[in-house]
Amino acid sequence: MSALTWNEALAVDQPHIDATHREFVQLLGGVEAALESALEGDTATLGRALDDFITHSEAHFAQEDAWMLRVGFGAGHCHGTEHAQVLELMHEVRRRLQAQGDVQVVRQLVPALAQWFPIHAGSLDAGLAEAMRARGFDPDTGQMLKPPEAD
Numbered sequence: 001m002s003a004l005t006w007n008e009a010l011a012v013d014q015p016h017i018d019a020t021h022r023e024f025v026q027l028l029g030g031v032e033a034a035l036e037s038a039l040e041g042d043t044a045t046l047g048r049a050l051d052d053f054i055t056h057s058e059a060h061f062a063q064e065d066a067w068m069l070r071v072g073f074g075a076g077h078c079h080g081t082e083h084a085q086v087l088e089l090m091h092e093v094r095r096r097l098q099a100q101g102d103v104q105v106v107r108q109l110v111p112a113l114a115q116w117f118p119i120h121a122g123s124l125d126a127g128l129a130e131a132m133r134a135r136g137f138d139p140d141t142g143q144m145l146k147p148p149e150a151d
Helices: 017-039 044-069 077-100 103-135
Strands: none
Touching: 017 044, 017 103, 044 077, 044 103, 077 103
16 A cells, blocks of 8 residues: 555645645655565666656745745745755655665655655645635736735
């Protein structure tokens, strides 16, 4: 059984965020699946799966960070800080896998992220989605009905 599977409890009712979150869950599952081949000595497949997951997470978090700034979250907001900390952890895990072949650190990362993600999505990402709705922010066009500077 997967450490994390998509379910509607993870949805924040913002289509762009929900689609990105589905991909996050899918790619985390890909890392988890690649762990099996790594235990048989194939760390290259695990490295590629981890790289794909990290690349997604960098773009995912950067997009959310940009939206937060657009809708009026202050710079250095705890949501963005949490993104930076999680990315730092992912990069360290990748370095250890690449430098030392440390598969166990990836094995620890997967359930840790599976535990973290629902809490993050249900609180911080849900808050972002609500702020986007309240401001009438359209992520496709960048237009906003109630910009922060109008407050």
